[in-house]
Amino acid sequence: QLPAALKTTTVAHTVVDPDYFSTLGIKLLGGRNFDAADREGSSAVVLVNHKLAGMFWPGQDPVGKIVMAGDPARRFTVIGVVADGKYDDLEEPVRPFLYYALSQNYQGAISAIARTRADPELWVEPLSRTLRGLGLKVMIHPATLQDWINLTLLGQRIAAGCVAALSALGLLLAVIGLFGAISYSVSERQRELGIRVALGAAPWRLLTMILAQTAFLTGIGVGLGTLLGVGATVLFRSQFYGVSPVEWTVLLPVGAAMLMISLLVAYFSAKPWSSIQPMDAIRHA
Numbered sequence: 001q002l003p004a005a006l007k008t009t010t011v012a013h014t015v016v017d018p019d020y021f022s023t024l025g026i027k028l029l030g031g032r033n034f035d036a037a038d039r040e041g042s043s044a045v046v047l048v049n050h051k052l053a054g055m056f057w058p059g060q061d062p063v064g065k066i067v068m069a070g071d072p073a074r075r076f077t078v079i080g081v082v083a084d085g086k087y088d089d090l091e092e093p094v095r096p097f098l099y100y101a102l103s104q105n106y107q108g109a110i111s112a113i114a115r116t117r118a119d120p121e122l123w124v125e126p127l128s129r130t131l132r133g134l135g136l137k138v139m140i141h142p143a144t145l146q147d148w149i150n151l152t153l154l155g156q157r158i159a160a161g162c163v164a165a166l167s168a169l170g171l172l173l174a175v176i177g178l179f180g181a182i183s184y185s186v187s188e189r190q191r192e193l194g195i196r197v198a199l200g201a202a203p204w205r206l207l208t209m210i211l212a213q214t215a216f217l218t219g220i221g222v223g224l225g226t227l228l229g230v231g232a233t234v235l236f237r238s239q240f241y242g243v244s245p246v247e248w249t250v251l252l253p254v255g256a257a258m259l260m261i262s263l264l265v266a267y268f269s270a271k272p273w274s275s276i277q278p279m280d281a282i283r284h285a
Contacts (some may be wrong), residue, residue, distance in 0.1 A: 011052060012087060013069070013098040015105045022080055023115045031063040031080030034101040038079075044104055046076040052096030053081045059168040069098065076100075092151060113145075171254070178258065179265050183212060186269035193270070207270055214266035215259065220254040 020026075029050055038045050050078040053062040065078045084094045102110070112131060116123045131138050144192065150157075193206055197210045229251050 008038055011069070011096050011098050013100060014087075015100045015102050015107055015110075017102040020099075020113070024085075026085060027083040029081045029083055030061070032076070034103065036103075038041055038101045039103045042104070042148060044074055044076045045079045045101060047080045047082055049082055049084050049097040050101075051084050051094050052098060053078075057280050067098075090149070104140075120146070126178040174258070175261055178262055182262060182265040183269045186266060188212060198236050207267065210270040211263055214262050218259050220264040222258055224256055225250050225258075 003012065016034075021028060021033060031047075034045070036048070046069065048062060048067075056062075059064055062078050062081055067076050067078060069076055082099070085097070086092060087095070087097055112127070114123065114127055121144060122142065128138055128142045132141075189210075196206060197203075229247075233247055
């Protein structure tokens with residue numbers, strides 16, 4: 001008996017040959033793949049993905065189950081279950097999918113997929129010539145899978161470019177603000193530095209003190225900024241492809257750069273005042 005839900009549910013599908021799954025690295029989870037025995041005139045068969053199997057036969061083995069599919073509807077036997085995948089969009093949620101056998105379902109046009117061991121760009125033209133040599137009309141110039149992925153991600157890449165530009169602008173403003181704040185803070189301590197020099201403080205000790213205090217305060221700021229960056233990444237990573245929860249390759253270099261800039265600004269701001277005559281420091285304060 002067929003599940004009632006299956007009779008009225010629209011399920012995405014495609015027509016493939018037996019090598020499709022190994023070429024794309026789609027794992028067979030149960031049952032068998034299409035083979036030479038699945039031809040016109042034999043029992044119609046299909047493969048389903050894990051999501052479809054779980055939706056309509058939860059806790060059961062879907063192999064051997066019967067589905068009615070197509071227009072007009074035909075009777076198909078499920079012979080295997082394959083892993084879930086992405087079918088139209090890299091950001092799409094997991095959804096049920098069904099595979100028909102090419103040997104049982106004639107197609108006026110097909111897409112040929114080849115897996116290479118070397119750079120796939122080198123095989124684009126040879127593949128095109130081979131297909132034409134077989135008498136097939138190539139409607140679309142062959143392209144690599146990475147080319148298709150890049151086309152799919154065009155919108156996301158434009159958005160990422162805009163975000164990168166805004167981030168660079170924000171970093172520049174942060175550096176300018178950091179330079180001004182530290183420079184002003186050090187210049188406000190001219191009187192203190194003059195008094196310390198008058199009391200016998202060595203210039204290198206004054207520089208060490210200024211750098212240590214600057215490193216402490218900047219470290220707190222970098223730490224808080226890193227935590228906020230991780231939180232923002234967790235919140236918005238669903239909007240971008242290939243973004244991990246913690247982008248250490250971004251956060252650590254930016255944090256280290258801000259700390260280094262802070263120390264350099266503090267050093268060059270404090271150096272002139274660390275060896276100044278006490279009266280000159282008080283006079284300029």
